[in-house]
Amino acid sequence: MIPRWLEPVREGARTISVDQLTRFAPPEDADTRAGATLMLFGEGAGGRRELLLTERSHDMRSHPGQVSFPGGAVDPGDASSEAAALREAQEETGLDPAGVEVFGRLPDLWLPPSNFSVTVHVGWWAEPSPVSVVDPAEVHEVLVEPIDELLDPEHRFTVVGPSTWRSPGFWVGENKDVLLWGFTAGVISRLFDHVGWTLPWDTDREEKLPAHMLAGRERRGPRGDSADIDVPQPNTSFQGD
DSSP, X not given: OOOGGGHHHHHHHHXXXXXXXXXXXXXXXXXXXXXXXXXXXXXXXXXXXXXXXXXXXXTOSBSTTOEEOSEEEOOTTXXXXXXXXXXXXXXXXXXXXXXXXXXXXXXXXXXXXXXXXXXXXXEEESSOOOOOOSOTTTEXXXXXXEHHHHHOGGGEEEEEOGGGOEEXXXXXXXXXXXXXXXXXXXXXXXXXXXXXXXXOOOTXXXXXXXXXXXXXXXXXXXXXXXXXXXXXXXXXXXXXX
């Protein structure tokens, strides 16, 4: 049974539409690749609302240091998309899937650059288990982010990327120096809008997307200093309002 504070998310996952999340719905005639992620809500000390996130390794060729929900491609051996999301979460964070109650899913979302059709499964961490980095080659840090800090207007801004591209952005992590942007930030921002959790924030406040978060092997500096490398199009389909 989910806690009362999470009921709006259950209803929101049921009622939100694709066009409230992204400009791109999976094309009916396209041979897309199936992906699955886990948007896992938990409750910490003192009833603190939390969300599980991962930060990719800074040495990854693709999108180093990018923050996301645990997840990945659906494998042929997975019993379902939900099973794939739980498997990926376990592989990335050490999470015990037995302690997770999946109670909803968002509409499938299409990522044109990679041709993934991604299903975001929404879950309640009914029986929390220890989480940490399992494979440092893939994950730099596992974040259990307080939702109240995600909602704090001081931690919110608009990310500006190549070709006037825009994305919701958040500063996350213990020191609020880890950049959350793109697909995951868009899902969080728009779902929170939909369920009425969002607090007024300065949408004119902008942060430039560091080049190394799009490609290359450069490490992130304090507050995400830019790196002088080639910048491909971002792996996201979210646009700012």
